[in-house]
Structures are given as C-alpha cells and as structure tokens.
Amino acid sequence: xxxxxxxxxxxxxxxxxxxxxxxxxxxxxxxxxxxxxxxxxxxxxxxxxxxxxxxxxxxxxxxxxxxxxxxxxxxxxxxxxxxxxxxxxxxxxxxxxxxxxxxxxxxxxxxxxxxxxxxxxxxxxxxxxxxxxxxxxxxxxxxxxxxxxxxxxxxxxxxxxxxxxxxxxxxxxxxxxxxxxxxxxxxxxxxxxxxxxxxxxxxxxxxxxxxxxxxxxxxxxxxxxxxxxxxxxxxxxxxxxxxxxxxxxxxxxxxxxxxxxxxxxxxxxxxxxxxxxxxxxxxxxxxxxxxxxxxxxxxxxxxxxxxxxxxxxxxxxxxxxxxxxxxxxxxxxxxxxxxxxxxxxxxxxxxxxxxxxxxxxxxxxxxxxxxxxxxxxxxxxxxxxxxxxxxxxxxxxxxxxxxxxxxxxxxxxxxxxxxxxxxxxxxxxxxxxxxxxxxxxxxxxxxxxxxxxxxxxxxxxxxxxxxxxxxxxxxxxxxxxxxxxxxxxxxxxxxxxxxxxxxxxxxxxxxxxxxxxxxxxxxxxxxxxxxxxxxxxxxxxxxxxxxxxxxxxxxxxxxxxxxxxxxxxxxxxxxxxxxxxxxxxxxxxxxxxxxxxxxxxxxxxxxxxxxxxxxxxxxxxxxxxxxxxxxxxxxxxxxxxxxxxxxxxxxxxxxxxxxxxx
Amino acid sequence: xxxxxxxxxxxxxxxxxxxxxxxxxxxxxxxxxxxxxxxxxxxxxxxxxxxxxxxxxxxxxxxxxxxxxxxxxxxxxxxxxxxxxxxxxxxxxxxxxxxxxxxxxxxxxxxxxxxxxxxxxxxxxxxxxxxxxxxxxxxxxxxxxxxxxxxxxxxxxxxxxxxxxxxxxxxxxxxxxxxxxxxxxxxxxxxxxxxxxxxxxxxxxxxxxxxxxxxxxxxxxxxxxxxxxxxxxxxxxxxxxxxxxxxxxxxxxxxxxxxxxxxxxxxxxxxxxxxxxxxxxxxxxxxxxxxxxxxxxxx
Numbered sequence: 001x002x003x004x005x006x007x008x009x010x011x012x013x014x015x016x017x018x019x020x021x022x023x024x025x026x027x028x029x030x031x032x033x034x035x036x037x038x039x040x041x042x043x044x045x046x047x048x049x050x051x052x053x054x055x056x057x058x059x060x061x062x063x064x065x066x067x068x069x070x071x072x073x074x075x076x077x078x079x080x081x082x083x084x085x086x087x088x089x090x091x092x093x094x095x096x097x098x099x100x101x102x103x104x105x106x107x108x109x110x111x112x113x114x115x116x117x118x119x120x121x122x123x124x125x126x127x128x129x130x131x132x133x134x135x136x137x138x139x140x141x142x143x144x145x146x147x148x149x150x151x152x153x154x155x156x157x158x159x160x161x162x163x164x165x166x167x168x169x170x171x172x173x174x175x176x177x178x179x180x181x182x183x184x185x186x187x188x189x190x191x192x193x194x195x196x197x198x199x200x201x202x203x204x205x206x207x208x209x210x211x212x213x214x215x216x217x218x219x220x221x222x223x224x225x226x227x228x229x230x231x232x233x234x235x236x237x238x239x240x241x242x243x244x245x246x247x248x249x250x251x252x253x254x255x256x257x258x259x260x261x262x263x264x265x266x267x268x269x270x271x272x273x274x275x276x277x278x279x280x281x282x283x284x285x286x287x288x289x290x291x292x293x294x295x296x297x298x299x300x301x302x303x304x305x306x307x308x309x310x311x312x313x314x315x316x317x318x319x320x321x322x323x324x325x326x327x328x329x330x331x332x333x334x335x336x337x338x339x340x341x342x343x344x345x346x347x348x349x350x351x352x353x354x355x356x357x358x359x360x361x362x363x364x365x366x367x368x369x370x371x372x373x374x375x376x377x378x379x380x381x382x383x384x385x386x387x388x389x390x391x392x393x394x395x396x397x398x399x400x401x402x403x404x405x406x407x408x409x410x411x412x413x414x415x416x417x418x419x420x421x422x423x424x425x426x427x428x429x430x431x432x433x434x435x436x437x438x439x440x441x442x443x444x445x446x447x448x449x450x451x452x453x454x455x456x457x458x459x460x461x462x463x464x465x466x467x468x469x470x471x472x473x474x475x476x477x478x479x480x481x482x483x484x485x486x487x488x489x490x491x492x493x494x495x496x497x498x499x500x501x502x503x504x505x506x507x508x509x510x511x512x513x514x515x516x517x518x519x520x521x522x523x524x525x526x527x528x529x530x531x532x533x534x535x536x537x538x539x540x541x542x543x544x545x546x547x548x549x550x551x552x553x554x555x556x557x558x559x560x561x562x563x564x565x566x567x568x569x570x571x572x573x574x575x576x577x578x579x580x581x582x583x584x585x586x587x588x589x590x591x592x593x594x595x596x597x598x599x600x601x602x603x604x605x606x607x608x609x610x611x612x613x614x615x616x617x618x619x620x621x622x623x624x625x626x627x628x629x630x631x632x633x634x635x636x637x638x639x640x641x642x643x644x645x646x647x648x649x650x651x652x653x654x655x656x657x658x659x660x661x662x
Numbered sequence: 663x664x665x666x667x668x669x670x671x672x673x674x675x676x677x678x679x680x681x682x683x684x685x686x687x688x689x690x691x692x693x694x695x696x697x698x699x700x701x702x703x704x705x706x707x708x709x710x711x712x713x714x715x716x717x718x719x720x721x722x723x724x725x726x727x728x729x730x731x732x733x734x735x736x737x738x739x740x741x742x743x744x745x746x747x748x749x750x751x752x753x754x755x756x757x758x759x760x761x762x763x764x765x766x767x768x769x770x771x772x773x774x775x776x777x778x779x780x781x782x783x784x785x786x787x788x789x790x791x792x793x794x795x796x797x798x799x800x801x802x803x804x805x806x807x808x809x810x811x812x813x814x815x816x817x818x819x820x821x822x823x824x825x826x827x828x829x830x831x832x833x834x835x836x837x838x839x840x841x842x843x844x845x846x847x848x849x850x851x852x853x854x855x856x857x858x859x860x861x862x863x864x865x866x867x868x869x870x871x872x873x874x875x876x877x878x879x880x881x882x883x884x885x886x887x888x889x890x891x892x893x894x895x896x897x898x899x900x901x902x903x904x905x906x907x908x909x910x911x912x913x914x915x916x917x918x919x920x921x922x923x924x925x926x927x928x929x930x931x932x933x934x935x936x937x938x939x940x941x942x943x944x945x946x947x948x949x950x951x952x953x954x955x956x957x958x959x960x961x
Contacts, residue, residue, distance in 0.1 A: 011761030092745035094712045097734035
C-alpha cells in the first residue's frame with residue numbers, strides 16, 4: 001500500500017511539475033535577481049558607486065520583494081488549483097481514484113515546495129555571498145538571512161494559503177485572484193468604510209479616534225514592507241501561522257463540500273450568493289457614502305451616494321454571479337436590500353443604542369480631554385515633542401470638568417451633523433477618563449460663534465491657558481536668553497532683545513498678554529504683526545505669534561523705543577489708497593495687473609489717506625491673509641515706490657472708511 | 663454492478679435528474695438513451711462519482727461510489743468532452759494511468775497499438791478530435807476497468823474505428839465480464855451493442871428494458887377477416903396502435919407471441935401475418951404519448 005500511495009503522489013507531482021513548475025522557476029529567478037544579484041552588483045561597483053547600507057535582507061529592494069510575495073503565491077494558487085475551476089479538468093480529476101483530501105494535500109505540498117525551495121536556495125546563496133564578498137554596506141549576518149528565510153516563507157505561505165482558500169469559494173480563476181487581493185485589503189477597508197459612515201449617521205462619533213489605531217498594520221502588504229524596519233513579533237508570527245492553519249483547514253472542509261460542477265461558476269456555493277450580493281452592495285453603499293460625505297458634506301449627497309453606489313454594487317455582484325451584464329430584471333433582491341438598509345440606517349440614526357446621548361455622570365469623571373484632534377487622547381503622554389501651543393489637553397479641575405461636561409451636554413442636545421466647512425467651523429473633541437478606568441470620546445464639527453461662550457469658559461481658564469501656552473507652563477521653560485521679533489511681508493523688520501532685564505520685562509508683559517487673551521483671539525483668525533522667537537538657555541526655542549491685539553506689549557515696546565524697529569508704523573507710510581473690490585477679484589490677480597496699479601493713484605473712486613492716525617488704524621486693522629475682500633488697501637511707503645497690499649475684513653473696517661467709501 | 667436508487671440532482675434550481683432508479687447487472691452493456699438535456703451526462707457523472715447526488719444513493723459494486731477510491735480504481739469514465747493534461751503525450755498519459763489505476767495492463771497497452779494507429783509520443787492536444795477519442799479509448803481499455811462509463815462515446819469516430827471500438831467493448835464484456843454504460847441520443851448507434859436500454863426523459867427514466875424482452879413483447883400483425891373485423895376481436899388484445907388498410911387491419915399489440923397467435927386464430931382470419939418490428943417502432947409504439955422524446959432518440 002505505501003508504494004501505491006507513493007505512485008499516486010508521484011503521478012500528481014509529475015503532472016503539477018509539468019503544469020506549474022514554471023512558477024517555481026520564475027519565483028527562483030526573481031528572488032535571485034532581487035537579492036544575490038543585487039549583492040553582486042553592489043560588489044562589482046563598490047569602488048566608485050554609492051550603494052545604501054543593508055541592515056537586513058529585507059532592505060535589499062524591499063518593495064520589489066513585497067511585490068514578489070504578493071504576486072507569486074497568488075499566481076501559484078490560481079494555477080495549481082486551476083483544475084477545479086475548469087469544467088473538463090474538474091470532472092476528470094474528480095473521476096480519478098483519489099479522494100479530495102489527498103488531491104488537495106498533494107497540491108498544497110507541491111505549492112509549498114514551489115515556495116520554500118526557491119527561498120531556501122536564495123537564502124543559501126545570499127549567506128554564501130555575504131560571507132565571501134568583502135562588502136562594507138552589508139551589515140547583516142547569517143542569522144539575519146535565516147530570519148529572512150523564515151519570515152519570507154511565512155508571508156508567502158500566508159498569501160498562498162489565503163489565495164487557495166478564497167479559490168474554494170469561486171469557480172473562476174480570475175475571481176480567485178481578485179478575491180485574494182480583496183481579502184488582504186478587506187479588514188482595513190471595511191473598518192474605514194464602516195467608521196467613516198458611522199460618523200455621518202451618528203452625531204459625535206469619533207471615527208478619527210478608531211481610525212488612528214494603525215489600520216495599515218492589518219494590511220499584510222504594508223506589514224511586509226515594514227519588515228525591513230521591524231521583525232514580526234511572536235504574536236504576529238502566531239497569528240499568521242494560525243491564519244495559515246485555519247485557511248488550510250477551511251479549504252479542505254470547503255473542498256469536500258464543494259461540488260465538481262462549481263467549476264466555471266462565479267460562486268461555488270449557492271448559499272453564498274445572497275451573502276455576496278448584499279455584501280458587495282453594502283460595501284459599495286458605504287463607499288458611495290464616504291465619497292460624497294467627504295467631498296460634499298451634505299446628507300442629501302450622502303443619501304444619493306448610498307443609493308447610487310449600492311445600486312451599482314448590487315448590479316455588479318449580480319452580473320458576476322450570472323456572468324452576464326444583462327441582469328436588469330433581477331431587481332427584487334435590491335428592494336429587499338433597500339428595505340433592510342432603511343431599517344438599519346433608521347435605527348442607527350434614531351440612536352437606538354443610546355450612543356449619542358451617552359455621557360458619564362459628572363461625579364465619575366477623573367479628567368476630561370478637550371481639544372481639536374483625537375490623537376492626544378491616547379498619546380498625550382507619549383508625544384515626542386513639545387508644542388508651543390497645545391489645544392489638545394486633559395483638564396482636571398472641577399470647574400473645567402464641569403464646563404466641558406456642560407458643553408458636551410449642549411452638543412448632545414443640538415446633535416450637530418454634517419457642517420459645511422467654513423472659516424467658522426471648528427472640530428471639537430471631548431473625551432472622558434472615568435475613575436473606573438473607562439474611556440469615552442466624541443468628536444463634533446461645529447460652528448464656533450454659537451458655542452463661543454462654552455469655549456470661553458474652558459479656554460480662558462487658567463488651567464487651560466497654562467497647558468495651552470508652553471510659555472505659561474509652571475515648569476518646562478528654561479530662562480530666556482534672547483528675544484527676536486520678526487515681522488513678515490510686506491513690511492519686513494527684525495528686532496533682537498538680548499539684555500536680560502529687558503528680556504525679563506518683555507516676557508512678563510508677553511505672559512500677561514497670553515493670560516488675558518480672549519477666546520476670540522485664541523480661536524479666531526489670527527491677525528498678527530509677526531512672530532516672537534524666544535531662545536531658551538538650553539538652546540530650545542519657543543515660537544509665538546505677535547498678535548495685533550497685544551496692546552500692552554505694544555505700549556511696552558513703544559516705551560523701550562523698539563516699536564518702530566519691530567514693525568511698520570504710520571511713520572513709514574507716505575499715504576495709502578483704499579479701493580473697493582466690487583468684483584471680488586482675488587488680491588493676487590489685482591496686484592499683478594500693472595494697469596490697475598498704475599491707474600490707482602489717479603482714480604476718483606478711491607480713498608486716499610495721509611493722516612498718520614488713520615494710517616495707524618489701517619495698519620492695525622488690515623489682514624494680509626484674506627484674499628477676496630471688498631476693501632483693499634495699498635500702502636505707499638516713503639522708501640519704496642511699489643505699494644504694499646493688504647485687505648480689510650468687513651467687520652474690522654475702520655469707520656472713517658465706511659463713511660467715505662460706502 | 664451499478665445500483666441507482668431514487669437519485670435526484672439539481673443545478674441552480676433546475677432539476678436535472680428527478681428520482682431516478684435503475685439497476686445495471688455485471689457484464690451487461692447498458693444503453694442510456696435520451697434527447698439532449700434529458701440528464702444523461704449528469705446521471706453518468708454521478709455514477710462515476712464525479713457529481714454528488716442531492717438525494718438518493720448510488721452503489722457501484724455494492725459500495726457508495728462518491729469519494730470511494732477502491733471502487734473508482736476499477737471504474738473509468740469517458741466524458742463527451744475529453745480531458746487530457748495540458749501538453750501531454752499518450753505515453754505520458756499512460757504513465758499517469760499506470761500510477762493511478764492498479765489494474766493497468768502495460769502489455770495490453772502496447773498490443774492495442776495495432777488497433778489505434780497513433781504515435782504514442784505525439785502530443786494529444788495536437789491531434790484531431792477523433793484521434794483524441796481513440797487515445798481516450800486506448801487508455802481506458804489498457805486500464806482494464808471493471809466498469810466503463812461512456813458518454814456519447816462514438817461521436818467523432820469513423821465507421822471503421824467505431825466497429826473496432828465496439829468489438830473491443832464486446833470482447834471485454836465477454837472475456838472479463840466488464841460492465842459498460844453507454845449514453846447516446848441515437849438508438850440505432852447502440853442498438854447492436856446494448857443488451858439493456860434505459861430511456862431518460864426530462865430527468866426521469868421512462869423505460870428500462872432488456873432488449874430481448876422488448877422484442878418478444880411487442881408484435882406487429884396484419885389480419886383480414888371475411889365480413890370485416892369481428893366486434894369482439896380487439897377487446898381481447900392489448901392494442902398499442904391500429905390502422906385499417908382497406909380490408910386489412912394493421913395493428914401493434916403487446917403480449918406473449920404464442921398467446922397472441924392462438925387468440926387470433928380463434929377468429930379464423932383470412933390473412934394473418936406477424937411482421938418484423940424494428941427497435942425504433944417498438945419504442946415509438948411502446949411509448950406512444952411521450953412521442954417526442956422517443957422520436958428524437960431513434961432518428
């Protein structure tokens with residue numbers, strides 16, 4: 001009997017070798033080209049060519065290695081199990097006196113050989129080469145080569161067994177390949193789709209928080225690329241190995257259940273048809289929601305995306321199952337799909353789980369997180385750098401916990417959804433860490449103005465301010481050695497304060513300014529003269545913006561006689577011309593229009609100012625940033641012929657301009 | 663040898679085979695007839711253990727055939743659409759069969775080269791359809807199976823080769839007691855070969871007969887009486903078909919030949935002949951109502 005078994009094995013092995021042996025050869029050749037050949041190339045060019053250091057084998061053309069790992073085993077699985085997918089060969093192979101288990105087993109063993117032999121050979125050659133050739137840029141040892149062999153084999157086996165497994169579900173080789181790649185992307189893809197769509201349906205859903213959990217880790221291709229930096233952990237090895245075993249086990253199980261006549265059918269098991277149909281429709285629906293949600297940000301467009309894309313998905317799935325594009329008459333399933341989705345979506349939107357309303361009891365809260373982004377919620381303490389301005393922070397004082405809590409309660413009541421982004425839109429993230437260790441996080445996009453008083457109570461608090469500005473931290477700032485004040489285009493000036501007494505006075509005035517800064521100045525569009533750079537004794541710097549609202553600082557600078565050195569003043573300006581931009585043309589278009597520039601001083605519909613007080617007021621109130629404003633001002637300086645351009649925001653327009661140039 | 667019990671098979675909501683039962687004795691040549699789409703191929707593939715029936719049982723040599731390697735070693739199925747491994751020669755296929763079928767007879771393989779004039783080192787894919795079929799038969803005969811299941815096997819063979827193959831089949835049945843199942847949509851093609859016939863129509867077996875029985879059971883007679891047909895005459899006969907040609911009554915009746923003859927003689931006919939009946943006619947008259955199926959098969 002053993003000789004019998006041997007002869008069966010030999011016969012199938014010979015056939016496989018004849019049919020798919022070429023994949024093994026291709027596998028070997030590409031591996032040889034990727035690694036040993038590269039080493040030899042680097043060796044022959046070592047004198048006059050730069051080649052990078054290789055700390056391990058994965059670093060040698062690692063993207064190309066990734067391509068090998070994610071194509072060869074898929075191809076191998078397709079070609080090796082092609083006999084199942086073609087009617088004639090499926091019938092033939094299953095008429096042979098071989099059980100399905102043994103057919104499967106023989107094909108698997110053959111496939112594994114096609115993977116391991118080229119890898120082992122390449123590894124051997126690499127080990128020999130790197131021991132023989134005196135190359136400076138090879139920084140890895142034989143142990144690294146062994147590690148490469150093992151990890152490479154594990155990854156290829158993973159791709160291979162997954163491809164074999166999905167092949168059991170379909171009777172078409174092309175679909176087998178497609179399903180394999182979809183499978184690799186599926187866990188990450190569906191997470192993104194579901195999370196992002198939850199955001200559209202649930203007010204406050206912190207999609208970014210869940211998405212921040214390194215989703216690319218579960219995309220095997222990215223994990224492979226990362227092998228150059230980071231070996232597989234024991235956990236990962238176990239999970240990959242478990243997945244491989246699971247795939248093989250499920251494959252045999254499915255193969256035994258699978259009918260021979262499944263060959264050439266899109267889905268090998270008819271029970272899977274509705275799963276596939278509705279699954280594809282569902283994924284497409286989410287994709288449509290995501291696309292229109294991110295581009296249009298309106299519930300109407302999202303609903304349109306749901307309907308249009310789910311219809312397309314349903315149609316595509318139906319067309320794949322029926323293997324024809326003429327499946328327009330099969331619409332009844334779609335009606336059922338829509339009905340189910342309406343119920344699910346409706347329930348979610350009506351918040352049957354109480355997700356939107358969930359808020360811990362005030363007494364249970366240990367501390368609250370308040371900011372603009374979710375990232376600090378998990379990684380506040382792990383942050384590798386110190387921010388000069390830190391809007392994301394944990395607050396612990398009773399009053400602030402209560403302020404945040406009240407803010408959140410208002411948001412729960414208002415259910416802000418789908419805000420069309422404008423300059424007034426703010427992202428607010430509220431997180432709770434409870435005394436029992438539980439956490440809860442919500443994010444909202446809201447207009448700033450209606451919620452200003454909530455912001456005010458939190459952001460103007462001492463606790464928040466101290467965390468917000470690095471300069472106000474109790475600890476953490478070393479003595480300041482030098483202050484540099486810079487103003488930028490169009491009036492560049494720089495002043496350096498190096499005197500320690502002056503520095504001390506300056507910093508204390510600046511601190512007062514920061515402490516009494518209002519929420520509008522913190523959150524609103526910054527209107528600044530320039531920047532303040534504080535050089536600490538340890539060499540670190542602190543950068544802050546010199547806002548036009550810092551009146552105390554201005555007074556102090558003036559007293560010290562530094563103001564005119566630090567920034568432009570009315571004394572620098574000869575006159576200014578204000579013109580109304582009725583067509584709302586972008587400023588940069590007007591300034592590059594030489595005719596417009598030349599005619600400006602002679603035009604009668606403009607306002608010309610020479611009064612120093614008025615000029616100063618104009619300087620204080622202009623903003624350089626906003627492009628399409630109604631009022632444009634050109635400052636003509638004494639020392640320069642070309643004017644400096646700026647604009648007024650309408651709510652900051654000086655009254656004399658409004659009066660004279662209505 | 664082959665026992666099919668209440669077998670049913672469905673493909674994508676279409677019932678290809680509905681509750682079929684049949685029994686094929688060892689050493690017989692069973693002709694499975696049916697029009698296109700009657701379910702012949704499906705039934706044969708189930709007998710060969712390729713398809714699994716949805717319900718019912720199929721025994722070959724007393725054992726369920728599906729996934730039964732011991733029985734499948736003794737069974738060869740030749741499909742209507744042949745398959746060979748890509749780019750193989752007959753010799754390479756023979757090596758494969760040798761490994762897979764323990765009963766492979768190398769000597770016979772080389773002996774059969776006289777019957778099939780094909781170069782063993784020629785790639786099968788380069789051959790004509792007829793030659794491929796010859797190659798398939800060559801391999802099948804060399805494997806010496808106990809059961810040979812053939813789906814439309816004679817398509818594509820020329821008349822000489824057809825006869826050679828038929829001879830080989832009969833020879834194997836006679837010498838080794840091999841069991842053969844042949845499907846065909848043409849009764850005439852297998853008439854001289856089969857000893858049993860089953861007709862499959864729309865997934866159901868509508869007739870299953872031993873050919874000798876069949877011929878013994880139905881008779882074509884012409885009778886004429888003085889003064890017309892006696893009124894009681896037809897009541898005592900099982901008439902399948904009747905036709906008045908002038909004074910002569912032509913009819914096809916069922917029953918034992920002796921009994922029919924003695925019955926008719928009682929009425930003292932002027933003319934009484936028992937005419938030869940072709941197998942076609944037997945089927946057409948036997949089946950009567952299900953005419954379409956039969957007509958298509960016998961044409």
